[in-house]
């Protein structure tokens with residue numbers, strides 16, 4: 001509290017201040033667990049919603065940084081790409097939650113992801129952290145050779161002939177190599193830098209690819225040996241067959257949800273990413289509602305947690 005606030009505060013009825021202090025004190029064990037640990041945060045396009053919500057997200061990221069966590073933000077922007085494509089009169093379709101990406105779509109996707117969305121999030125982090133010199137740094141998988149990809153292959157069985165044929169997704173890629181040197185340098189620096197990464201990758205021949213943002217977050221979390229990966233989306237967690245949110249599940253249970261068709265659309269790459277990240281050594285992945293103010297803080301710093309946690313078997 002600064003001096004002006006102190007003068008105007010109603011000191012007699014300040015029970016709220018004591019509650020706040022109690023909450024902070026109770027967070028101490030969790031603050032120590034995450035001290036100087038890397039937490040990869042995937043911020044989905046659906047979670048961004050209105051700018052007030054996104055600004056609140058940026059403020060929470062700054063708070064995490066000042067509490068000693070090393071947040072790395074990977075963002076999506078699916079709905080924002082769709083809106084821009086619609087304006088341009090370009091039709092878009094999805095296969096298993098992945099956008100079929102022709103050359104025109106690729107151009108729009110990169111413009112929206114690396115241009116508009118990336119710079120906006122990095123800027124809001126810088127704005128929210130300016131008094132403490134916390135700075136957002138906007139990058140994409142193209143910068144410093146961060147993300148190498150190869151073309152994603154998908155096959156489908158024709159229901160009549162039962163013959164498998166390839167579905168061409170165009171310029172959709174999946175990570176083959178992550179070179180996290182630049183990110184590690186940024187995190188190790190004494191400066192409070194927060195990397196913000198757009199999900200664009202480059203193939204060995206130099207071609208630019210559109211990559212699902214969950215997949216990028218997972219690959220990066222694995223290569224950084226992150227303590228946690230948080231997937232912020234527009235649902236309170238993963239729903240089971242009964243429609244209830246599942247609080248915790250193993251990698252095997254996550255796989256079964258996809259097999260049984262309980263997880264569909266965008267939830268498929270999310271769960272596949274969570275499973276791969278856990279197998280790569282990320283301690284746990286949490287899928288949670290990014291539209292709810294302070295969801296990340298509830299997950300990391302309270303005993304309740306938020307959303308659905310995916311962890312290894314046993």
Ligand SMILES: Nc1ncnc2c1ncn2[C@@H]1O[C@H](COP(=O)(O)OP(=O)(O)O)[C@@H](O)[C@H]1O
Nearest residue numbers: 044045046233234235238239262263264266267
């Ligand atoms: N079992 C499930 N539990 C929760 N959400 C699910 C499930 N199956 C499919 N979904 C869908 O997945 C969506 C989240 O994925 P997506 O739209 O790609 O989000 P984002 O843009 O945040 O990455 C939810 O809004 C929901 O409609």
Ligand SMILES: CC(=O)N[C@@H](CCC(=O)OP(=O)(O)O)C(=O)O
Nearest residue numbers: 045076077078098099211212213
């Ligand atoms: C290949 C593919 O599907 N790429 C995504 C990239 C953005 C993304 O993943 O955004 P969300 O996290 O908001 O869904 C797309 O074009 O929509």
